[in-house]
Amino acid sequence: MKILLLEDNTKLSQTISKRLALKGYKVDSFSDGQKAYDSISNGYNCFLLDINVPNIDGIKILKKIRDYYTEVPIIIISSTVELDIIKEAYDYGCNDYLKKPFFIDELEIKIEKLCKITNTIIMFDQNYYFDFKSSLLKIEDQEVRLTKKERLLLNLFVTKKNEVITYVAIENYVWEGNFVTLESIRSLIRRLRKILIKDYIHTVVDTGYIFKI
Structure with a gap:
């Protein structure tokens, strides 16, 4: 955070x-x-x-x-x-x-x-968790190191889990307020979806995304 x-x-x-x-x-x-x-x-x-x-x-x-x-x-x-x-x-x-x-x-x-964060470890389900402190994602006993933007995006999602996150919110947080194209945001979403494997990230048409856990 x-x-x-x-x-x-x-x-x-x-x-x-x-x-x-x-x-x-x-x-x-x-x-x-x-x-x-x-x-x-x-x-x-x-x-x-x-x-x-x-x-x-x-x-x-x-x-x-x-x-x-x-x-x-x-x-x-x-x-x-x-x-x-x-x-x-x-x-x-x-x-x-x-x-x-x-x-x-x-x-x-x-x-x-x-900020709805009661501890540094956020459990997605029994085999998935993300540790804010170490920025480490663990998937079925496999530890995954994320890039800076992947980490920031996941930080944003788990902080606002089950809430709609707009494209603007992603731009402000992940790109720190710098201009970014919609395609760049979608490309980052695709990378994170591939890493997570399970379908946690849902598209909200013309608005952004929601991370459902």
Whole structure:
């Protein structure tokens, strides 16, 4: 899972990043609002935002994120107690709010709950599983190493299992916001289907795909 962290307290940012890295998550951390703002489209499936940061505040970044991602979880981490600001954050699509100071365990629980990941191993059935931490796919006692894009696509599918994943969502996450043709997406889907053997990936006509497990 790829997470964007915006936090201008260096010590707190490092603590959060190290803790989440131990869970196998990839964390891009920013202390400057403008730099975080410019990176929104780089394929994240979770956002952790402080409000009072240099150049562009977290609320404006929250609004911009919702232009790219309608469903990706956004957690506000802030020391503010101003109800108007907290209400504004929820009005613009914040999923949860964590007031500083907080325990890192509490943040970790919220991330796992919102992203529907309760552990690093996702079982497809008795003989298939995918380990987020090692990015290892195991199929009937055979370990399969995936390419970067295959791994990112499978990450996206198992994070949003049994939900429709649009072409745009795949472009944003797997290609990190860079332009990609529909044929390239379909080619990657074909490769992953061949690896998985079983028919987990279903096409949603003119929309995208759904990973049914």
